[in-house]
Amino acid sequence: MIDMWDEEKIRAFRATLLDWYDEAGRADLPWRENQDPYRVWVSEIMLQQTQVQTVIPYFNRFMTMFPTLNDLAAAPEQDLLKAWEGLGYYSRVRNMQKAAIQVRDDYSGVWPDTMAELENLTGIGPYTAAAIASISFKEPVPAIDGNAFRVFARLFKIDADIAQPKTRKVFFDLGLQLIDPDRPGDFNQAIMDLGSSYMSAKNYDSEHSPVKQFNAAYADGTEDFYPVKSKAPKPKPITYFAVAAHSPAGYLWEQRPTTGLLANFWTMPLYALTDFVTDPDAEWSEDEMIAATEKRLLADYGITAKLVKMGGRPVTHVYTHQKWTVTVLTAEVEATTPHRGTWREFDALTRDPQPKIQEKIWKRLN
DNA sequence: GATACGTGGTA
DNA sequence: TTACCAAGTAT
Numbered sequence: 001m002i003d004m005w006d007e008e009k010i011r012a013f014r015a016t017l018l019d020w021y022d023e024a025g026r027a028d029l030p031w032r033e034n035q036d037p038y039r040v041w042v043s044e045i046m047l048q049q050t051q052v053q054t055v056i057p058y059f060n061r062f063m064t065m066f067p068t069l070n071d072l073a074a075a076p077e078q079d080l081l082k083a084w085e086g087l088g089y090y091s092r093v094r095n096m097q098k099a100a101i102q103v104r105d106d107y108s109g110v111w112p113d114t115m116a117e118l119e120n121l122t123g124i125g126p127y128t129a130a131a132i133a134s135i136s137f138k139e140p141v142p143a144i145d146g147n148a149f150r151v152f153a154r155l156f157k158i159d160a161d162i163a164q165p166k167t168r169k170v171f172f173d174l175g176l177q178l179i180d181p182d183r184p185g186d187f188n189q190a191i192m193d194l195g196s197s198y199m200s201a202k203n204y205d206s207e208h209s210p211v212k213q214f215n216a217a218y219a220d221g222t223e224d225f226y227p228v229k230s231k232a233p234k235p236k237p238i239t240y241f242a243v244a245a246h247s248p249a250g251y252l253w254e255q256r257p258t259t260g261l262l263a264n265f266w267t268m269p270l271y272a273l274t275d276f277v278t279d280p281d282a283e284w285s286e287d288e289m290i291a292a293t294e295k296r297l298l299a300d301y302g303i304t305a306k307l308v309k310m311g312g313r314p315v316t317h318v319y320t321h322q323k324w325t326v327t328v329l330t331a332e333v334e335a336t337t338p339h340r341g342t343w344r345e346f347d348a349l350t351r352d353p354q355p356k357i358q359e360k361i362w363k364r365l366n
Numbered sequence: 367g368a369t370a371c372g373t374g375g376t377a
Numbered sequence: 378t379t380a381c382c383a384a385g386t387a388t
Contacts, residue, residue, distance in 0.1 A: 088372025
């Protein structure tokens with residue numbers, strides 16, 4: 001159970017927090033220039049699972065490329081993916097376009113102004129809905145993100161596992177009581193600024209925190225235990241072969257499927273070991289693997305190639321749930337029209353949205 | 367409710 | 378190198 005504060009303590013906490021925010025909050029962040037819901041929305045989506053420092057240049061570029069909701073709604077998907085390239089979690093930007101179209105068509109271009117309505121837009125969950133509603137429309141609803149989980153967990157010594165979805169309600173209900181009804185947006189942003197500075201996950205400095213006198217975990221030296229969060233499973237190892245097939249017309253180049261990991265991004269042909277091996281206990285030599293890849297390249301693309309393994313270690317890349325180890329195979333081939341994909345010169349293909357793993361493969365080739 | 371979904375930074 | 382963190386959402 002939470003040892004809830006009385007009204008006097010809650011008022012003192014709000015005043016202390018907001019005084020600090022007014023004095024030391026990061027007012028210089030580009031999305032804090034004003035409270036326009038479009039700007040707030042773009043920034044909040046970009047900031048999901050992504051650090052502020054990473055987001056800043058992407059945000060500025062995005063607002064230049066797509067200055068209004070209508071620009072975003074009408075943009076070609078490839079332009080959106082290119083603008084998002086390197087940020088990760090690419091469904092975020094596809095969902096943004098869906099939401100932009102919803103606002104344009106279902107709401108006549110006028111943003112809904114409540115958390116409940118905002119949650120109905122694609123890609124906007126409880127956190128983002130509360131952030132926009134509080135910042136742009138002054139609705140007193142708490143934005144429960146990783147910072148709020150951590151800050152509240154320490155202040156009140158909350159033992160609930162924040163990895164469990166049902167735990168959100170505990171923190172949301174607490175936040176509803178704490179949030180300043182006069183300055184809900186500033187309150188939420190102050191909690192986030194606090195959570196990324198004095199009350200960060202690592203190297204926190206509770207001793208100098210503006211709210212240290214409210215911090216129950218600091219009081220008894222148990223901050224290390226909060227928040228309680230169960231461990232995520234380890235990424236599953238997957239072995240790939242990448243085929244760098246070069247012809248007089250350029251590289252063999254292909255767009256990934258429209259769903260799943262890196263949907264609609266462009267890469268050279270990639271084969272997972274499991275594409276070849278049905279028997280998990282089978283032991284294949286490298287030469288056999290290369291021969292199998294050549295066979296599949298002919299069947300899938302109609303390309304005849306004598307593949308050569310690149311020297312050096314394989315290229316690796318870690319996703320949230322997968323760890324890829326990619327062996328790069330190269331070949332100089334004829335420019336016969338492929339069954340799938342296309343030939344593309346290097347300068348042209350750099351204009352296509354590419355995932356980080358493909359960039360690593362290019363570096364290995366150069 | 368567990369899992370999928372990217373990338374960069376830090377210890 | 379491994380592990381974990383960083384302003385979550387959809388299915």
